[in-house]
Amino acid sequence: MPASLPRPPFDPELEAVLAALADQIPPTLTADMIPDMRMSSPAEVTDETLEADGLTRHDVTIPGYLGDEITVSVIAREDHRGLGPGVYHTHGGGMVAGNRFSGLSQALPWVVEHDAVLVTVDYRLAPEHPDPYPVEDCYAGLLWTVEHARDLGMDPDRLIIAGQSAGGGIAAGVTLLARDRRGPRLAGQVLIYPMLDDRDRTVSVAQFEGVGVWDRGSNRMGWTALLGERRGTDDVSIYAAPARATDLTGLPPAFIDCGSAEVFRDEDVAYATALWHAGVQAELHIWPGGFHGFDLTAPHTALAHAMTAARNAWVARTLGS
């Protein structure tokens, strides 16, 4: 093991969670653990929890990349009438795991609070379906959402895209695709600790190797599943790894948040900076001592409360206007 770099400590409450869950959170996930990752994705959102929140869901089969069938769920308030704002959700899971309900607890309060209509997409996963399947499936889902917006009770001019982790990276990629293909005009992009850079070269990547949640080794595994031998080479598109984009002009306003104690910190800060340089509005929060996905793993902590409140406030300003 190399001498470890100094790194920001974990927030005390979050470190307590890591200690208590030490046997359940291996810092490094390897390719042979992908089946377990898929199996153990907990059903955070079920029809029962939706009903308790006064929400309804219906599933639709739509054309994905190359016209193949994929599934989306449409979620709205039971009492929804007329046109509300829209949320298009791309889930996390390191490009290799998760489903359209993963991490949805972050976005459902927006449906409840702002009477939004949410579409969440089951894109196909790497390594069975490598790049460009994930981002192209998600783009196809966005096109379908906008085409059917009025039928769904959604105002297409008030549609934001949101995703966490790998889904945050995909959300950024879909936003770039929408710009470059003169597709739908999004009202905002919510990039929750997004996975943006396959090049494995930031300080934060080196700081979190063998420690924390979704460490450097896990990240290499995820990108390798998506890109294969192209990982880290010149043969990677900006839609797969948005950190590679050199022109971010003309993008919708962005919200980006991340922990200071995770691999994505530096690439997320860099993306926000690049957006500002390109004249795009962006709000950036780096939460001190946060490990990857801490608001989902440890929602009871003070830091998770603060992160969630800041994110929800941005969404309220963006959708509520």
Place this chain on the structure above:
Amino acid sequence: MHQLVGRLNSLDPQAGETLRIVSYFDVLITRGAGLDGLLRGAAVLSGTVAGAQIRGRVTRRDPDGHPVTGHAAGRRHGSRRSHADWVVWLERDGEPGPDDEMIVERLALGVELLDARRSPERGIDAVVDRTRTVAERTALLAERRIDPAARVRVLATPADAPEIGEAPSAIVPTRYGLLRATLDLAGTVRRPPEPVGFGTRVRADRAPESWEAAVVALRLTDASTPAVDAADLGAMLLLAQTYDPEHPHEDVRVLARLDQRSADVLRTLVEADSVRSAAAELGMHHSTVQARHEALTHTLGYDPRSTVGRMRYIAAALLLRLTDPATAARPGHA
């Protein structure tokens, strides 16, 4: 990543729940988390509202970590601890959860420590804290009317052990988790609960040295030796005190990797007068023990029956007991 992780409050209550609770609170306390963090922890681990009243001020948190101000969701459960200045509890209707008692106990420890740190008349945790200046410690001793030159020793007992009579004590975070430090002023402490580690006798203003020795001594206790006095360790104490359990010496790692039978054979080989008497004691054939001796010499990288080899073994065996088994089992650094 997060999809792998169950929520804390929906874990399998069977496996390792006690360890989970202890680990959670140990980190909170060691890292100096405040009352809100302690209460949020108790609430999420128990799945119900946790509360505290400290000098009349009530704070309550629900399992989502949010403040609770309304009427109690359930009765304050029997699992509450009362001390002079504060009370902590869980609120639950019906039967208490299987871990309620332990959760309240750790919450109480945390609040006790917090209260001691923040009260103007602080507990003795500062007196045994090496990171404080001598001047600071002297001032704290003076507040307690203890002469800085007085001969004292510090006792280490587990954090959940009872206080020892009227002797001043405090719960102190250490590298081995939370322990109770008790200041023994000239023989005022009688019959401490076991296990117990006795520190060296020092001037009161050098109490941190005695405390560190007491922690080592407590670590060396076992079922057959439930009380260890650091003074009995002689010069070995110096070795133990300079040891970093996070980075075990290779000799320690090698011992940690031995299976129980090999470890028994090795200990007997070191202690016996001859290989023949070792064989007799182990009930093994002489040639078998001879072969084990050679194999162990190869594994260890030294002959445990040579004079230097015995020294290395005894030192490594001592240090192994100061080491977390998981750390010792990890491959060493190059």
